[in-house]
Amino acid sequence: MTYQSRVYLSFGSMAALLLIVGFFQSWSVAFAILNLCLISSVMVLGVNMQWGYAGLFNAGVMGFAAMGGVAAVLVSAPPVQEAWQAGGAGIVLSFAIAIATAVAVGVVHWKMKSGDLAKFAVITAIIVIGFVLYRMNLDPAVEAIEAVEPAKTGFLGGLGLPILFSWAVGGLLAAGVAWIIGKIALGLRSDYFAIATLGISEIIVAILKNEDWLTRGVKNVNGLPRPVPYEIDVQQSPFYQGIADQLGVSIVEFSSIYVKLCYSALFLVVLLVIFYLSEKALKAPWGRMMRAIRDNEVSANAMGKHVTGRHLQVFILGSAVIGIAGAMLTTIDGQFTPASYQPLRFTFLVWVMVIVGGSGNNLGSVIGGFVIWFFWIEAEPIGLWMMDLITSGMAPENALRLHLIESASHMRLIMMGAILLLVLRFSAKGILPEQDRQSHR
Amino acid sequence: MSYLIGQNMTGGYGRGADILHDCTVGVEKGEIAVIVGPNGAGKSTAMKAVFGMLNLREGSVVIDGEDITGLSPQARVRKGMAFVPQTENVFPSMTVEDNLRMGAFVREDDITDSMEQVFGLFPILEEKRLQPAGELSGGQRQQVAVGRALMTQPKVLMLDEPTAGVSPIVMDELFDRIIEVARTGIAILMVEQNAKQALNIADKGYVLVQGRNRFTDTGAALLADPEVRKAFLGG
Amino acid sequence: MDLLNALVALANYILVPGIAYGSQLALGALGVTVVYGILRFSNFAHGETMSAGAMFAILFMWLFQSLGITIAPLPTIVLGLIPAILCMIVYLLITDRFVYRYYREQKAKPVIFLVASTGLMFLTNGIIRFIIGPDEQRVSDGARFVMKAREFKQLTGLNEGLAIKTSQLITVLAAVAIVVALFWFLEKTKSGKSMRAYSDNENLALLSGINPDRVVMIAWTLTAILATVAGALYGLDKGYKPFTYLQLLLPVFASAIVGGLGSPIGAIVGGFVIAFSEVTITYAFKKVIKYLAPDAWAPEGLVQLLSTDYKFAVSFVILVVVLIVMPTGIFKGKSL
Structure with a gap:
């Protein structure tokens, strides 16, 4: 299969999956998944810069995403x-x-x-x-x-500004943290860097959970302003009522989808801009050098390339993108909940997305973000269904059956761990392999 | 045919280009064979090929009439071959004595005699037996390395530039010891940068150029050969 | 000014918990160091390995309890350790066979091992939650205290009590026993020396006829023992919660790195450095100052340098300082 057809096939299948959800579940759910897919893709693009371009193992994606969340609060919450x-x-x-x-x-x-x-x-x-x-x-x-x-x-409280500003601020905050950590831990061995990023992300989240004066801690900040209209306003507007009537859908459903579409449009713009810039950078001499360093650090060093400096650049840029995605996520949630920052959801899942999509390939990152988010959301129903199937021969009140069905939610962890290990081992290049790569491994 | 011989060896590292071209080196029991030649001539590569550290596309390695071309380096150790790498040839954090014990790792029998022999050959090692090998001087470390290899009770001892980075006095001393080892009936195959001194003690010499045999003769004959002298021994 | 009471308070709140926690960290860090010394990567799955070991120990504890087998006054979980270790040896060898061996043969970069171990970390975490559930399990039965605070007060007539929990005493004794056994193995036995040789100089070890597969197998076996004991002791001391082991990864790695990755002595020293820093910095010194300073100086606040919520920050800061000042750690780690 050529690369071109792989691209069409993977994106085509993804679109089909979302359409199936739309037709058989509901369009509202389909767009909700789409929005999170878009945000995930942005985050994955950031991690891909670090891992795919430069081979840096950032074990603290969660912390940088949380910096984006903080930005959303600090920018948009009323003072x-x-x-x-x-x-x-x-x-x-x-x-x-x-x-x-x-x-x-x-x-x-x-x-x-x-x-x-x-x-x-x-x-x-x-x-x-x-x-x-x-x-x-x-x-x-x-x-x-x-x-x-x-x-x-x-x-x-915050500055009471429009929440859209927070996307840029989130990027800046994450970049600032990345600069500090990068200064300390880059240039040391790769595992020290991984541990340092892991540590800083745990600490960031600990601060957000405990410093109530800053972000209310575990009491959460609710009701962050939106960049898009509220459903209730859409429902009351005669203009939209007319459109809904013409389309033949109820105004409630229309408003829900319309609001999600507005988000989708915003996220899509961000995704496209970041994707375009990422591709530009990757194809530019800067990106080529980055990959050369990744593939052979020793000889790049010998040629006089400042490896640590380059790594710092790419680490800061990637973290900024993760921060932007983190701010976007808090924006669509409309609330900031520090307890929701789990390493599984924010570090590991994004890693699975990068590796499954195709390390070093930006298009791969996008498809990785889509596919894995889709299955992340659907893993629980699938797991539940599987458990139901396995235990169908047992009595309804059988202790093992109850235990298994109750544990279905943990299937996500097992599934994601298994997917990562399997892809890494048997298809290390991912869905869309890196293009015009000179040397292997 | 020699006791150990690598015949018509052609090959290189991994899937890379060939470094050796139809190269032959061999050594008799109790003799010293020396491989010399200019930088990048494939001297070390030829030795590593004999020890099974690269894939031969053509040619064979035979010890005592047995073809061992397909064996891994570890398996060759059990066939009585011992190899002393040029660098990183000791266990730095372990004591001299433990280094020697590790040399005898595959042996089940009593190793005290071998240990005594090594200490007899290199008395300084007995003195420093409880010191970590990483703390010794360069020359002493080479002695530990040779001692470790001897602990396997090899029939063939292969040395990759044993005198690299040691002073001339220590070099002469090491060569004396190597002659002593050869007298015990062990075949010695070594690569040397110091061609003149090495050919002096060699029963057999191989001059390699670009992975091919250029001259092959006794050490004395090579030293006497005006062409060899002019091209490789600096006049 | 009441020096004696102040000292007892310090011993009760810092010395005793610090020694117990330090022992747990030291055992955990030793596991990390063994894997690093032999397989040459930082095993991110180690926290979950500890957790899985603890889980098996608890499962066997329940089994023994249901059979009526107890070893009071010792907690039953101690009895569960041995079968749990066997289970963990099997588990680690299986994961090595199906995950790491391939990358070893490929001579993959260390960072690939790192990513693979992260995958394994979450897989293991999922399996643990699947089997035992995400909730806290109480594991201490038998006598809770070796010495109760009240008894100590009666004995000495002091205001301050000194309490020593059974779990703390067992932790320390078990840690000492394991460490002594480990060092005896590494220093005195042929297999142990071959491990050190392999860790020192892999190529030369191969040239000496040391079998790498065997060395790797022994390394995972040691890791299973160390991780299971460390995980079970931590669970015994603080209660077993599956998610805490992920957070334990940071102090464990900090211990190993501060001491010098690959150095067993370093791992032990590092464990106690981290444990005592954490306990000291998050301890509220109000009580101690009250004993030492004149009444007029009595502090208003708790005089706590850092709230316990940030105890992980302590290991992180120490880690960062060490990385900046001496990246190879106190004992210049590298080999076993």
């Missing part, structure tokens, strides 16, 4: 004036102290001779004093903020 009055100054001051401490450590680090015991002592002293001052200012401020109507707000 809470009382909270700002109660503790805003304290927060600002304590962060100023934190920055000053970091700067002081940096200055000492540059100015004093390294290996000096005095230097170590000075740095430790600065950190201790800085930390004490930081906590002395932060703690009462946090307490004051979290006391402001804790059931409704209890946090500083």
